[in-house]
Amino acid sequence: MKRPWWVVQLFWAAPLLVGVSCFVIWLLLLGNKGEGIADAVSLLVGTASLVVTVLGFQHSGAARTTAVKPARRPLPRWVFAAVPAVLGVLGGLGFWLVVVKPDVPVTDLVELSNAEEMADGEHAGFRVPGSPPERRYLFVTPTLVNHAKVGDCVGSARMTVTLVRDGREDEPIADRLSGHEVRLDLRGTTREARVLIELSMPDETCRVDLGVTEAVLYN
């Protein structure tokens, strides 16, 4: 028994779409933000458009060869390619114009205070650039440096990060490690946002410098 044309097409289209979907999900789980999310989603949209276009060509060809008694005049072949292509372009354009805003790297604008020679229990902080900040989220990577040859200071240190929006403290984010990213939701900030970082180290003799290796505002 001869299989319908679309069943044959599923043998390559379905694995392709499933594979790309899994790849995109994996990309999103890596922790992409802002533009990264848009890029990942674009890959899926692009692949889907391609599949629809190819299927359109196949259907058009299959209809021509298998139709014995056409009930009505078949649509021109180019329609099957043009409609999905136009829909894809319009959808992508809308996504980029409405949803996507470029990330704003602000690493160089972060000015830390009290961040040198920090001991156990001390606080450092910085003001989030912008009044109010230009994007909804802040991604920041605080990093500690031990200048001494001795001491297990950085590896054993924990940081508690607190966002202060317009003077009001959010719930602290505890037990953050040096070199690991922290994501903060700046939603509702009308004037300014500050980030406070409290340092906790088991060895009271440790002295470390706190720095920010990456800070990005994004949506």
Place this chain on the structure above:
Amino acid sequence: MWTRVAALSSALAVLTACSLPPASPSPPSVAADRPMNVGVGTDIPGLAVLNPDTHERRGFDVDLYRWLGRNTTPQFTPVEVDVIIAQRVNALAQGRVQMVVHTFSITDERRGKIGFAGPYLLSKQGFLVRADFDRPIRTLDDLAGLTVCTQSGSTSYDQLTAGALRDRVTTTTEIGTRQCVERLQRKEVDVASTDQIILHGFARQTPGLKVLDLTFGAQERYGVGLPKNDKALCERITDGLKGFITNGAWDQFFRANFGDLNAEGYKPDPYRLDPCT
């Protein structure tokens, strides 16, 4: 049609390959019930001593890796490999051993080359003197003008020459702490200095010596040295250490190797072990 499908698939494969981040190197973890080479010391009283006649090993470190072999999942059989202090990092980095349990202080500098699980024992820098030493020493100021012996290339040497005692004591070095203890007994030096827990081991073994109730410098946090990036093994050993400290084995082995020494200041918080990154 199949030509087109193949071309499309190839293009996507190339795209995927270009987008994938490079895989991080990760050495394979030790499989279940297999022998594991463990780097150990041979001459640190209280922690790791090898009797050359009977080939028996004793000490807190020895008790620890044997306990880990029996109580981590999967179990492993420790194969003891003698490693000198100065070769601990290289032994791991070169793959001669898969684990080092050898008074191995976790430091940020070493973390760049190898991994650690722990800490399982804490100590600060201490001082060992002859029991008949008549000069009262209660503060670091009282050490001014004395000759202090320590092991060359050790964190003890770094702290004696760079910390609060810099230029206030005369520092002399030996290849090992035992050599410093022997010079102390011969009255060639006034004080021997290294991690206080090691000094307690020597004092317990050697009559006529006493450990001062005085410490300085950074906290030494002994960890189990592991190959860098072997997160699975690190998490396995960290879980084991947590159980080791909480279930009474730590206290039992500490008493067996250090007698009545107060464990306060030496026992780590089992709920605050270093994360495996």
